[in-house]
Amino acid sequence: MNLQDKLSRRIGIEDIKHILYLTHANDSLKLELFDLVIGDDETIGYQAAWIFTHFSSQDNKWLHNKQNELIDELLVCNHGGKRRLILNLLYKQPFATPPRIDFLDFCLERMLSVNELPGVQSLCMKIAYELCRPIPELKQELKTTLEIMEGELCPAIRSVRQNIFRALEKGKSLQKL
Numbered sequence: 001m002n003l004q005d006k007l008s009r010r011i012g013i014e015d016i017k018h019i020l021y022l023t024h025a026n027d028s029l030k031l032e033l034f035d036l037v038i039g040d041d042e043t044i045g046y047q048a049a050w051i052f053t054h055f056s057s058q059d060n061k062w063l064h065n066k067q068n069e070l071i072d073e074l075l076v077c078n079h080g081g082k083r084r085l086i087l088n089l090l091y092k093q094p095f096a097t098p099p100r101i102d103f104l105d106f107c108l109e110r111m112l113s114v115n116e117l118p119g120v121q122s123l124c125m126k127i128a129y130e131l132c133r134p135i136p137e138l139k140q141e142l143k144t145t146l147e148i149m150e151g152e153l154c155p156a157i158r159s160v161r162q163n164i165f166r167a168l169e170k171g172k173s174l175q176k177l
Helices: 003-007 013-023 027-037 042-052 057-076 080-091 101-112 118-132 136-147 155-170
Strands: none
Touching: 003 013, 003 027, 003 042, 013 027, 013 042, 027 042, 027 057, 042 057, 042 080, 057 080, 057 101, 080 118, 101 118, 101 136, 118 136, 118 155, 136 155
């Protein structure tokens, strides 16, 4: 199967299920799909990332070793939908302590950006919380940043903000790995 040709056209859930079936036990095909995520074609990269979001939790573990490459791609990605999907993939992974500072800065900046998609803002807030959670000074800085996010927030952002405040009080993670 030529994944690049397949993903250059519109795909549906049946196409995704077929690719999931083919990649389940085939690491070289997973790598080929991953290379499309970080490739130059944003549309094909978006479609490939969309397929990865459908991976089972077991298959998703394959991506854990690709975390730095995903972060590198995220930092230069101009496609809002692809950015959201990559953030979604990263959110399903354990994060290193201490966190990558460029990634944390990206999340803190994008969670405050009114020009960013609400899905990207929400995921950046959640990831920033997970990155800051083990470090008391960063946790306090995040709390202060969230407090200044008052005003006219869309319901999704308001909800994530409240969930983070509740998690901060309890010291709990929001992730379900």
